Amino acid sequence: MERALASGRRISVLFVVHFKEVWTSLEAVYSLMCEDDRFSATIAVINFSMLGETPGNGWQIARMLRNSGYNFVDLSYRSDADINRFLDNLKPDYLFRQTPWEGSFPSPLKTGALIERGIKLLYVPYNMHIVDHPDVTINQEYILNTSLYFCFCQQHYDDYKEKSLANGRNAVLTGSPKLDRIVTENDIRNESIMADRTYCVMWAPHHSVDANHLGFGSFPRDFSRILDFAATNPAIKFLFRPHPLLEAVLSSSFPEIFRNYGVFLEKWNSLKNAETDRNADCAPGFRESDCLITDGISFLVEYQIAGKPLIFIDNAPDMKLTSVGSRAKAHASIVHSMSEALDVVTRLRLEGAPHQQSTNPAMEWLRPFPGQAAVRIVEAIHSDFVAAGSGGS
Known part of the structure; x- marks a missing residue:
């Protein structure tokens, strides 16, 4: 130029x-x-x-x-x-x-x-x-x-x-630029999607498990439930994408949970239908998955803009949100436990894969x-x- x-x-x-x-x-x-x-x-x-x-x-x-x-x-x-x-x-x-x-x-x-x-x-x-x-x-x-x-x-x-x-x-x-990239990546997925592909669930737990710091992360009470669900549902693929700071928080402030985290990772990665997404870029995982379970606010906007359902475990319903946050949350499926979230996954899978669209029309204002x-x-x-x-x- x-x-x-x-x-x-x-x-x-x-x-x-x-x-x-x-x-x-x-x-x-x-x-x-x-x-x-x-x-x-x-x-x-x-x-x-x-x-x-x-x-x-x-x-x-x-x-x-x-x-x-x-x-x-x-x-x-x-x-x-x-x-x-x-x-x-x-x-x-x-x-x-x-x-x-x-x-x-x-x-x-x-x-x-x-x-x-x-x-x-x-x-x-x-x-x-x-x-x-x-x-x-x-x-x-x-x-x-x-x-x-x-x-x-x-x-x-x-x-x-x-x-x-x-x-x-x-x-x-x-x-x-980040939202533009997510939409571009999703376009790639839509061009190559296969009718018989495996239904894929992304799980993205937040790092704020400390009640003294936001406190809406629920990984300590969620990991056993979703591990069991993944083990008994081999026809579903699971992507575990922890917040980049989750391990640091657990190791520094919650040593017992951190030990359990290590055991969890070993069991999770031993499953044929479960993977851990360590890619610095979230867009490829968004492209591959059909829905997202999260207890964090980070992906409320990013994931939904790709036209796919987000299941939000709302552990802090009184948290004050901006107008952006309120509008994004209004389009998510709100649940209050991992069990409820997995019930939504079961329903979504029975309904079929998301519509093959690159963006969610309800989120185009973003x-x-x-x-x-x-x-x-x-x-x-x-x-x-x-x-x-x-x-x-």
Whole structure:
């Protein structure tokens, strides 16, 4: 894409990657910038901890990116001094972080240090703005200081502008690259679906099993029931997709349950009709499955947009949801136990596979610009750069 800036230099954009499971929120943006000579895009990999565990996941991210053919700078074991030198040399105009919480970001990549450097901050939400808890979500220091905060639908945009302590000054309505990818993957499945294929159930338990932290995860009381059901229903395929932080939570706070988790995994993976989905990208598992059981809020939007039934084990019915969360929940099958969820699975299977559609018409409001999210994000960054007087079109 030959559209060089009149200033004669490219817009330098740094993608700080530390959470492989949410890379799909940014991947299409990075890929477009690599093909656009207005931009110079760089990926930097770091170690990171979300819940206080010892940071050490950089090698996994590096392997994922390498397998996908992406170039990157590995800062996962570099000192703060090295990271500062890297930033001194790169001089990025803009920077994406995958998560807004300061957590274990190296000091040079914390919000305050980035602001001092004059780097403009960017954020594409990897989650779908389900829980109405602005102090934990949209009013984090990083988001409040972003130059551009990319909203995925009109409801998200309106809610952000209303509840942001920054008065929504940085909000831009673009759509979600992650949702676009899920729909694209589902299109592939619909083109190749076989009438005699095995009915497939995905189970995605959340990590919030601690009553002191949200507390809507019910894995400890659910795993035995679904294990027994899978063992006695060999004609159904099961995909177990645990939240990326579930194991860390169990190992650090619930050692007895963690021991049981190990036994469960061994039994689960020994079944011919059960698998564990460790793919960083959720879209292929969504494509393969016919319905989803979850106790978490993460997939309320993502799975349903693919036009398939979601069975939601509602362990926190009084949780305050955003308008996005309320609308998404209204289209799910609400149950209150794993036994009830499996009853719904039995009914759905008897009714047959979901309609062969790439999206759920009732959820089309979530994609105001179908297939265009990444393009709109790239153009918004270019427009911001030009408006600041840094370049020409």
